[in-house]
């Protein structure tokens with residue numbers, strides 16, 4: 001359950017792009033656990049740097065002192081629209097942890113100071129970006145600790161509708177022990193397709209075991225104790241996407 005104390009609502013600008021998957025080919029990908037529930041018109045792509053920052057911060061696949069309680073932060077990137085595919089694509093380029101936020105077993109509170117700190121970090125990132133690459137806050141992420149399932153609690157929904165009520169604003173809920181995560185969008189928390197892109201480097205660092213769990217579900221298909229290789233974006237995901245379009 002995450003609460004963020006802040007005055008303004010986030011309404012990131014939408015840019016028109018033709019999104020090319022080429023630059024992300026040969027990346028490993030982890031689909032969110034509510035992937036099959038999402039509409040094709042919206043896709044969230046967490047790029048390798050953001051994926052690593054987020055997974056590292058929340059101690060994905062491990063038990064740490066820090067991740068015994070809830071953790072979270074902002075997701076920054078660009079909201080794009082691909083006219084050809086008629087698809088809204090949210091490119092999450094960086095994850096900014098709220099390092100000072102106070103988490104408990106069932107609650108996370110981000111203060112004004114935490115959000116100011118994340119904005120300072122975003123300003124620094126943007127200072128080095130050309131105009132068309134400048135990033136906005138596109139949503140937020142937080143963890144549910146221990147055995148708790150991933151879902152939008154009443155508190156989470158309240159946060160979402162106050163701060164991220166825009167159609168494209170996203171929320172991610174992750175459980176680092178259980179290695180499950182879901183993505184939601186808009187003030188009404190619609191299930192949304194999301195992909196975590198894992199670079200070779202991150203893949204080496206985390207290894208297959210830290211990245212996927214025994215009940216690893218891929219596109220709605222569950223695998224048993226035999227762990228499959230993490231699928232590459234170019235092959236299986238395209239197939240799965242194709243199936244969804246049928």
Ligand SMILES: [Zn+2]
Pocket residue numbers: 001002142143144151152153156173
């Ligand atoms: Zn929550």
